[in-house]
Amino acid sequence: MxxxxxxxxxxxxxxxxxxxxxxxxxxxxxxxxxxxxxxxxxxxxxxxxxxxxxLFAGQDTHARLLSEAIGTAPGAAGPLEAVGAGLDALAASFPAGRRDFGARLLAVVAHHPELRERAAFKHAGLAGAMAEALRTRGVPEPSASLAAELGARAFDTAYARWTAPDNAEPLGLLAGEALTELRDAAAALA
Known part of the structure; x- marks a missing residue:
């Protein structure tokens, strides 16, 4: 080249x-x-x-996509609905052709402590961006941080499912399903 x-x-x-x-x-x-x-x-x-x-190129873009979509979610949207809008926007930025790349990325990260640490840092950064966007919408703490953490965890879960060899579902659908699963799990803790 x-x-x-x-x-x-x-x-x-x-x-x-x-x-x-x-x-x-x-x-x-x-x-x-x-x-x-x-x-x-x-x-x-x-x-x-x-x-x-x-391996973590794009984190700033991902944080921006999440923040903008949460910020422009309908005014009546609750915190998790706004996070869902953010996840939809983020998922839309991942073309289906990136699944194989994603699977290889997850495998490499899983085998090295320094890369796992950086992945955790990225997770925290994305959760922080979502929490700030929710606070800007007027969502109080600790609701803003909890909804953001559920959103970040839902995206991590959806991304892992999306990159699985037997998966054919779109990332956005998987993110919505993962967010619903986590919301239901949190509600069951009460």
Whole structure:
């Protein structure tokens, strides 16, 4: 691949995932990722601060999608309905062609403590974005944080189900189902 070809960021993400799967996270260097993508180390560092972050590209976009959709949900929507609108918007940003990528990503993350830690950080960041959007709508604490945490957990659950080899359901449907399951489970605790 020529170094001038477009989609450098995406090429780096794919190259990193391929190398992490082939030889492990610890054994993979930034230089190897850049070489596999047909780019330079300098280009890598224009897009990512380190090799860990390459697998979590898009977190800011995901947080923005969630916040905007929660903020524009109908005024009468309750906290979980607004979170559901956020999950719908986020799910719509994942094309069906990314299922295989997602499955490979989850497998790589599951096998490395540093990546699991970063995934937990991403989860917390998305929950925080949803909680802030709910507070802006006037949802008081602890309801805003609890609804946001249920939303983040529902998305994590739906994403894992979506990437399963035997699944054909759309991510948005799975996210809605997971949110309903968690809402019902929380209600059963009373």
């Amino acid at each position: 020529a170094r001038w070809e477009p989609n450098a960021r995406e090429r780096l993400v794919v190259a990193a995932l391929d190398l992490f799967a082939e030889q492990g996270y610890d054994a993979t260097t930034v230089r190897q990722i850049a070489d596999r993508a047909g780019l330079t180390r300098t280009t890598f560092f224009r897009h990512f601060p380190d090799k860990r972050e390459v």
